Amino acid sequence: MSVSSDQQVLVAAQGTAPTTHTQLALWVQEVAALTQPDSVYWVDGSREENDRLAAELVAGGTFTPLNQELFPHSFAAFSDPKDVARVEERTFICSKEEKDAGFTNNWMDPAEMKAILTDRFSGSMRGRTMYVIPFVMGPLDAEEPQYGVEITDSAYVVVSMRIMARIGTEVLRKMEAEHAFFVPALHSVGAPLEPGQADVPWPCNDEKWIVHFPEERSIWSYGSGYGGNALLGKKCYALRIASVIARDEGWLAEHMLLLKLTSPEGKAYNVAAAFPSACGKTNLALLTPTIEGWKAETLGDDINWMRIGKEGELRGVNPEYGLFGVAPGTGWSTNPNAMRAIAKGNSVFTNVALTDDGGVWWEGMTDEVPAHLTDWQGNDWTPESGRPAAHPNSRFCTPISQVDMLAPEYYSPDGVEIHAILFGGRRKTTIPLVAEARSWTNGIFMGATLSSETTAAAAGAVGVVRRDPMAMLPFMGYNAGDYLNHWDSIAAKANPERLPKIFLVNWFRRTPEGGFAWPGFGDNSRVLKWAIERIEGKADAVETPIGFVPTGDSIDLTGLEDFTPADVEVAVRVDREEWKAELASIEEWFASFGEALPQSLKDELAGLEERLGA
Numbered sequence: 001m002s003v004s005s006d007q008q009v010l011v012a013a014q015g016t017a018p019t020t021h022t023q024l025a026l027w028v029q030e031v032a033a034l035t036q037p038d039s040v041y042w043v044d045g046s047r048e049e050n051d052r053l054a055a056e057l058v059a060g061g062t063f064t065p066l067n068q069e070l071f072p073h074s075f076a077a078f079s080d081p082k083d084v085a086r087v088e089e090r091t092f093i094c095s096k097e098e099k100d101a102g103f104t105n106n107w108m109d110p111a112e113m114k115a116i117l118t119d120r121f122s123g124s125m126r127g128r129t130m131y132v133i134p135f136v137m138g139p140l141d142a143e144e145p146q147y148g149v150e151i152t153d154s155a156y157v158v159v160s161m162r163i164m165a166r167i168g169t170e171v172l173r174k175m176e177a178e179h180a181f182f183v184p185a186l187h188s189v190g191a192p193l194e195p196g197q198a199d200v201p202w203p204c205n206d207e208k209w210i211v212h213f214p215e216e217r218s219i220w221s222y223g224s225g226y227g228g229n230a231l232l233g234k235k236c237y238a239l240r241i242a243s244v245i246a247r248d249e250g251w252l253a254e255h256m257l258l259l260k261l262t263s264p265e266g267k268a269y270n271v272a273a274a275f276p277s278a279c280g281k282t283n284l285a286l287l288t289p290t291i292e293g294w295k296a297e298t299l300g301d302d303i304n305w306m307r308i309g310k311e312g313e314l315r316g317v318n319p320e321y322g323l324f325g326v327a328p329g330t331g332w333s334t335n336p337n338a339m340r341a342i343a344k345g346n347s348v349f350t351n352v353a354l355t356d357d358g359g360v361w362w363e364g365m366t367d368e369v370p371a372h373l374t375d376w377q378g379n380d381w382t383p384e385s386g387r388p389a390a391h392p393n394s395r396f397c398t399p400i401s402q403v404d405m406l407a408p409e410y411y412s413p414d415g416v417e418i419h420a421i422l423f424g425g426r427r428k429t430t431i432p433l434v435a436e437a438r439s440w441t442n443g444i445f446m447g448a449t450l451s452s453e454t455t456a457a458a459a460g461a462v463g464v465v466r467r468d469p470m471a472m473l474p475f476m477g478y479n480a481g482d483y484l485n486h487w488d489s490i491a492a493k494a495n496p497e498r499l500p501k502i503f504l505v506n507w508f509r510r511t512p513e514g515g516f517a518w519p520g521f522g523d524n525s526r527v528l529k530w531a532i533e534r535i536e537g538k539a540d541a542v543e544t545p546i547g548f549v550p551t552g553d554s555i556d557l558t559g560l561e562d563f564t565p566a567d568v569e570v571a572v573r574v575d576r577e578e579w580k581a582e583l584a585s586i587e588e589w590f591a592s593f594g595e596a597l598p599q600s601l602k603d604e605l606a607g608l609e610e611r612l613g614a
């Protein structure tokens, strides 16, 4: 885009553009003209600025300061009860052609959508400050830093973005020096204030739009202030838009944690794992192994950008800077590493409960349940209340640097080589604790047919089984058939010797008695040990129609009381009748792709059918 010097002077005269990045200056000016904020503020990312915004949020009632001794520099926020999770039915991929969004995404013609959004954003920031947040996903010293700029009218978003991404002046200066492309990410809570009108603690709009323009690589988000709807670097950019960039450039943007494991012999393995929202990524990423001699280090807990390296190896980088973790179930017994990171402070908690001494609490944080709390909606709460004190999708937002077990390679712009990929979901039945894929392509089949019961991380019914390919169903920025073809094409670019081994896992299987078939959490290290020993060619396995599962005694149960090899066999059982029902559901799922389904996956399905004798 070229710009006349007159325009530049105009931009500078209005004081809205302390930047030499022409496109950015023009975009900011254009958005300010559309949304009509009271003022425009460029976020520098400093601690001082953060403290000032936090103080304003306290004064406005959005933030409740926590007891500094328990949670230094930390705050609790409580959202509008109608704005508590991602809204998938309001999320759109507005590619030029409908077929490029595919059957798994909502679509609207981009021009039509722009007209609607232009109307909604018109005057939407009246009475508010418009914040301009330069950010980069991944290290700033990456070969090609992936820049973005979020414009938002929410100070809560600014404070949260500072935790979740690298933001501020340093990013802006580098972006300017490189005349770099950035993803414009526009956000408004959609609650303009008339002169004299008092604000509410959590402004939002009942009408929500989470919209992506993949060809333009831009994002427009309206009406919600919560999580992935509003912190646009996360799901909107690092998954939906990045998946499109990745398709075009030959890499992968995936919904995966990244974990480094070191064996007692000192050999390091990096494991990437794709689980749907609220299905255990953050917990596995912060794992405390319960087996002697194994060390775990965190690389990432939600998003993994993978490229083929110089030697044909698959390498992964976590583009994020913080954790946005599900609070309930995160506790001193299940996830002490997360608890220690949180206890260092500098965190924002949303929709958790407050303790009487100014701390936070949620279901599962401690074994002992407090006698009295203030619940997430501000009501008195006691254990007899008969309702959860924290919202099921309440979250902690904490800098990843506070994780004691953070791997040094987290900071490496080249990332790490991936040695194993896990695909996992939340299934009460059918899916074994772990199964090793027969081959890379069979592993892609496991990913493509991944299924899970829905959770509170998205608005809508909870507990419904749905197919969630590679845990990306709500995050693919393009046609799902093209997405599977893209996965199918990766092997051709890689050194076949260096391709990771793929495993299907399920921590959530139930026994016929109804309890969890596997203790989970830190004990998942036992499953990871088996997977690594399979890579090393050491552990035993039984071949089943769906892949190789552990023999009862090939999983290390040392120190695990009351759990026997017979229990392992229950957890890994592949039941033919259950799998015949599963097969029917997979066939139905694959049929929805029509001709777009890669031949390799059709062949995999036929192979499974044959092995099941179906």
Ligand SMILES: Nc1nc2c(ncn2[C@@H]2O[C@H](COP(=O)(O)OP(=O)(O)OP(=O)(O)O)[C@@H](O)[C@H]2O)c(=O)[nH]1
Pocket: 275, 276, 277, 278, 279, 280, 281, 282, 283, 284, 301, 302, 324, 325, 326, 328, 329, 330, 334, 457, 507, 508, 516, 519, 520, 521, 524
């Ligand atoms: N039974 C059992 N529950 C688990 C296990 N791992 C995690 N959970 C529970 O699953 C819920 C979600 O776990 P997280 O680790 O936060 O899930 P996530 O995949 O990071 O979720 P998002 O951040 O929404 O993407 C929490 O309530 C956990 O306590 C496990 O191994 N076994």
Ligand SMILES: O=C([O-])CC(=O)C(=O)O
Pocket: 085, 086, 226, 227, 228, 229, 234, 235, 276, 277, 278, 302, 324, 457, 458
């Ligand atoms: O995006 C969010 O709001 C939270 C999250 O990590 C998910 O839902 O997977």
Ligand SMILES: [Mn+2]
Pocket: 278, 281, 282, 283, 301, 302, 324, 325, 326
């Ligand atoms: Mn998580």
